[in-house]
Amino acid sequence: xxxxxxxxxxxxxxxxxxxxxxxxxxxxxxxxxxxxxxxxxxxxxxxxxxxxxxxxxxxxxxxxxxxxxxxxxxxxxxxxxxxxxxxxxxxxxx
Numbered sequence: 001x002x003x004x005x006x007x008x009x010x011x012x013x014x015x016x017x018x019x020x021x022x023x024x025x026x027x028x029x030x031x032x033x034x035x036x037x038x039x040x041x042x043x044x045x046x047x048x049x050x051x052x053x054x055x056x057x058x059x060x061x062x063x064x065x066x067x068x069x070x071x072x073x074x075x076x077x078x079x080x081x082x083x084x085x086x087x088x089x090x091x092x093x094x
Contacts, residue, residue, distance in 0.1 A: 001013035001014060001015055001016075001054075002014055002016055002050045002051060002054045003050075004030070004038070004040045004041075004042055004047065004050070005040060005041040005042060006038070006039065006040060006041065007027065007039050007040070007041055009041075014030065014038070016050075016051040016054055016055070018032045018033050018034070019031070019032060019033075019051070020032060020033045022044050022047055022048070023044075024043070024044045027039050027040075028040050028041070028042055028043060028044055028047060030047065
């Protein structure tokens with residue numbers, strides 16, 4: 001989530017993955033994929049920079065997680081243990 005500021009000064013968090021487009025009309029208008037629109041105080045370049053930093057931080061964090069040593073005690077001892085921790089996404093037909 002990124003923090004953006006409404007024109008009235010209220011700060012709120014916005015999921016940048018839901019942004020369809022950002023327009024400058026001259027105010028900055030963020031349109032989400034569901035059609036919701038927010039008028040924000042940040043300029044279009046500032047908003048894009050925030051999204052860029054947010055996504056870069058996600059990639060950096062994932063990279064750090066990949067390079068951390070894995071604790072062997074946390075690893076399942078067999079494939080049966082692994083299957084027991086996986087939850088189905090959908091219910092099976094009855």
